[in-house]
Amino acid sequence: MAYALRAYSGPLMLALLLHLAAVAALHGGWVPPQELGMKAFKPQIVHSTLIVMQPKAKPKPRPAPPKPAAAPPAKAPAKAEPRPQPKPQVQVDLEAEQRRRQEQERQRRLAELAQASFAEALASEASELAQDDDEARAQSYRFGIYQRVVANWSRPPSARNGMQARLLVELIPTGEVIGVTIVESSGSGAFDRSAEAAVRKARTFNVPREADLFEAHFRRFSLLFRPEDLLR
C-alpha cells in the first residue's frame, strides 16, 4: 500500500495536472475567439465609421442624405418617442390628408431622431471612454442584426444600385420585432416591400440582455437598405 502510494502519487498528480491544463485550455480557447470576433473585429471593419457619422450627417440633407461608400444596409442607433406603428391604409377619401399628416409626422420624427442621435453623439464624445466598451458590444449586436437582415433579404429584380430605403424597426427586449415602418421610401414599391419583408422575416434579433444597452441602441433603430453590389 505504502509502495503503491509512493510509486503512483507522483504520476497521479501529473496526470491530474495535465487534465486540468487541458480543461483550462479548452475553456479558455473555446469561448474567446467567437467573442472577440463578435465584439471587436468584424464590426469595426464593416460599420464603425458609418454609425458614428450618421447622426450628424442626417439632420440637414433631409431628402437624400449623402452617404459615403457603405455596406448595403446601415443602421443608426436612434431614439424617438413611443409611437404606434402606422400601417399604410388604403382609404380613398382620407388618403391625401393622411399622407400629408404622415409626412409631417415623419418629418417631425426624423427631426427628433436626428436631435436625439445628435445629443447622443455629443454625450458619447463627452464620456467616450466609458462608452467604448458598450459601443463595441452594441456594434457586435448590430453586426448580428445586419447579417440576419441580409440573409433574409431577397431583392426584387427591379432593384438598382443606389436605391435606398430607410426603415424604422422597433424591438421588444426579447429581440422580437414589433414594428417596421418605412421612413424613407426608395421610390420603388417592390424594393420597399422587400426591405420590410426582410425585417419581418427575420422576426427576432439577437439583442443584449442588459436593459440599458438595449434601450440605448436597440429599442428603436433605423435600417438603411441600399444595394451597391448589383450589376445594373
Add this chain to the structure above:
Amino acid sequence: MPEQISIFELVANASLLVQLVMAMLALASIVSWMMIFQRWFFLRRVATEVDQFEAEFWSGVDLRELYTELEGHDDLSGIEKVFMGGFKEFQRLAEQPGAEVDSIMQGVQRGIRVALNQEEVRLGAHLAFLATVGSTSPYVGLFGTVWGIMNSFRSLANMSQATLASVAPGISEALVATAMGLFAAIPAVIGYNRFSARVEELMKRIEAFSDELTSILHRAAGARAPAPK
C-alpha cells in the same frame, strides 16, 4: 443567432447516459495518463539501473564480492535480482561436494529463469490496461455520441418546426463524447506501443546478460568440479 456555448454547458446539458460515458472516459484518461507517467519514470529508472549494473559487472569486480555486497540490500533492481537468483543457486550447489556441472547449471538456469519471469511481469505491468483503454475508449465515446444524436433526432421528430438550431446543440454535445474517447485513446495507444517496445528492449538486454552470466558460471563450475578430485 447561436449563443456562445461553452463546452461545460454542453457536458452539463447532456443526457445522463452520455454524462456517464463522459465520466468513464475522463476517468480512463486520467488513469491511463497516470500509468503512462508511472511507466515512463519506471522504465527510465530500470534502463539506468541496467546500465549501471552492467558497467559494474563488466568492470572486473569479483562476483563473490558483488554478491555479498548486494546481499545486504533489499531493494534490488531487476537485473540485480537476475544476477542474485543465478549466483545464489550456484553458490549453494557448488558448495555441495561431488555436484555435477550439469546439475549445478540446471539449478542456476532455474534461478535465473524465475528472476527473469518476475522481471518481465514487473516491467510489463499496466501495459494491458493501456492497451484496453486505447482500443475500447473510442468505441465507448462513439456509443455516447450515437446515443446523444439518437436522442436529439428523436426530439427533432416531435417538433413542428425543425431547424438546424434545434438539433445542433444536441449533436455538438454528443460529439464531445467521441472527442473524449479519442482524447483518452490516442495517448494510451502511443504509450502502449512505446512502452511495450521499451520493455522488450530491456528484457532483451537482461536476457543477454543472463546468458553471459550462465556461461561465466558454467566456466566457473567446470573449473571447480575437477579441482577437488
